[in-house]
Amino acid sequence: MKNLYSDRWFFAVIGIALATATILSFTGWLAGATAPDTSGYFFDLGWPSLWGQPRHPLYSVMVSVFGPYEKATRAIVTAQLALHLLSCVLLYCGARSAGIGKTGAFSLAVSGVLAQVVLQYGRLVAPETPAISFLILAFAGTLAATASRRAFNIWIVPVAVAAGIAYSLRPIMLPAIATLPLLWLILVWHRKDIHIILRVVAMVVILAIPFFGQAIIRWVAVDDFNIVSFGGFQMSAMAGYMLDDKVIASLPDNVRDTAQRVLAGRNAAESDGRVMRTPLNSSGERSFVSAAVSYFDIYARSYDNFLVGISALQAPGETWVAFNQRLMRFSFATIRTAPLRWLAWIVGGTSRTVGRMLVTNVALILSAALFLLVWLRQMLRSSKQTPLGPNDVSVVALVALAWTATCGPLGVLVTFPAARYIDTSALLLSAIPLVGMLALARAAKCSESERPLV
Numbered sequence: 001m002k003n004l005y006s007d008r009w010f011f012a013v014i015g016i017a018l019a020t021a022t023i024l025s026f027t028g029w030l031a032g033a034t035a036p037d038t039s040g041y042f043f044d045l046g047w048p049s050l051w052g053q054p055r056h057p058l059y060s061v062m063v064s065v066f067g068p069y070e071k072a073t074r075a076i077v078t079a080q081l082a083l084h085l086l087s088c089v090l091l092y093c094g095a096r097s098a099g100i101g102k103t104g105a106f107s108l109a110v111s112g113v114l115a116q117v118v119l120q121y122g123r124l125v126a127p128e129t130p131a132i133s134f135l136i137l138a139f140a141g142t143l144a145a146t147a148s149r150r151a152f153n154i155w156i157v158p159v160a161v162a163a164g165i166a167y168s169l170r171p172i173m174l175p176a177i178a179t180l181p182l183l184w185l186i187l188v189w190h191r192k193d194i195h196i197i198l199r200v201v202a203m204v205v206i207l208a209i210p211f212f213g214q215a216i217i218r219w220v221a222v223d224d225f226n227i228v229s230f231g232g233f234q235m236s237a238m239a240g241y242m243l244d245d246k247v248i249a250s251l252p253d254n255v256r257d258t259a260q261r262v263l264a265g266r267n268a269a270e271s272d273g274r275v276m277r278t279p280l281n282s283s284g285e286r287s288f289v290s291a292a293v294s295y296f297d298i299y300a301r302s303y304d305n306f307l308v309g310i311s312a313l314q315a316p317g318e319t320w321v322a323f324n325q326r327l328m329r330f331s332f333a334t335i336r337t338a339p340l341r342w343l344a345w346i347v348g349g350t351s352r353t354v355g356r357m358l359v360t361n362v363a364l365i366l367s368a369a370l371f372l373l374v375w376l377r378q379m380l381r382s383s384k385q386t387p388l389g390p391n392d393v394s395v396v397a398l399v400a401l402a403w404t405a406t407c408g409p410l411g412v413l414v415t416f417p418a419a420r421y422i423d424t425s426a427l428l429l430s431a432i433p434l435v436g437m438l439a440l441a442r443a444a445k446c447s448e449s450e451r452p453l454v
Helices: 008-026 058-066 073-097 102-113 116-122 128-144 149-169 174-192 197-224 229-241 245-250 254-272 288-294 297-311 320-337 339-359 362-381 393-407 409-413 419-425 431-449
Strands: none
Touching: 008 102, 058 073, 073 128, 073 297, 102 254, 102 393, 102 431, 116 419, 128 149, 128 174, 128 393, 128 419, 149 174, 149 197, 174 197, 174 393, 197 288, 229 254, 229 288, 229 297, 229 320, 229 339, 245 254, 245 320, 254 297, 254 320, 288 297, 288 339, 297 339, 320 339, 320 409, 339 362, 339 409, 339 419, 362 431, 393 419, 393 431, 409 419
């Protein structure tokens, strides 16, 4: 990428990043705070017990350089913010290397800087923000890798490292193994290079190495082939909501006892108000399918409380790994037994996700409002429609949607889409109306400059 030091859009990104950091520091944001589950990320890192915990040990290792997290909250949060802002600046550079225009690269980078999820959750000692930052770095590297064959060879390993760190910190980002190569493929497809397919396959394989490497280590250490022992537990509340006596009667014998205990715990929690009961439908029946599709937030609101009750089902002497495996077997068996209920869960979760991404995404709403204002201004000033002309709206939309496809699916398929998952999935969406507004304003300026003098 040439002439970076004379690129005013690049310095605009840096200026917005520094202004954001300054404003946050004056508000006390950098003092930081702990989340309800912060302590769960810090545990004995001795071998092999570190691989048998509910959470991945990487975040604990990363922040241990600052000392005990209780005393280093400010330093940890400051470092997380610095990493995030740097990743957004590098996203601009990666986008420009991929041939995306200055306004398109600016829109992507600024959307990352002002991301709602970072402003809301970045002050917490939790892996959410660093996971997002490393995934942004992986996207930046993927974009840079489209520049040439040499660029691909240079960037493929850094992309794999960044993506591996991201999905280790937040396994919900595991789809990056597929979405990043697909994004690269779409961006370079027009070149008609016979080696493209081989390179995209190589990219998938290399991106998967951090997963399989850790999974093999965990398999040897704690007899569990996965990146962390948490998925079965996280899925269990979703499966537990689907249960009734008819479903339990159809389950395999090896999971029926677990299912009965989960249902008994749910019934008790519903009776004392800790978990919301499935409401009656128009026929006066309690239909999970109807409630999941139309009133999904009933389940979302109580999901964590339900999980707390399920955690109490761990048997004395049962390791967390074995407990998680038992819940995984129960969850998958329930999905196989009641696939229509799982489909209803997906429909309801998708509705919640899309609705919140569009309606409660402040950056997206403001960007869309700016686009409409510029468009209305042009409509009122001239009866002739101003064409957008050459612009980066489509490629920016592709990158933003690739991000959403990376972070969104698992939040619906195996758990409930919590607000932080939704905001993470929507992180780059505001770039679409923002680049559209800038393209419209540029096209209008060019049209005005071409008007004959009277």
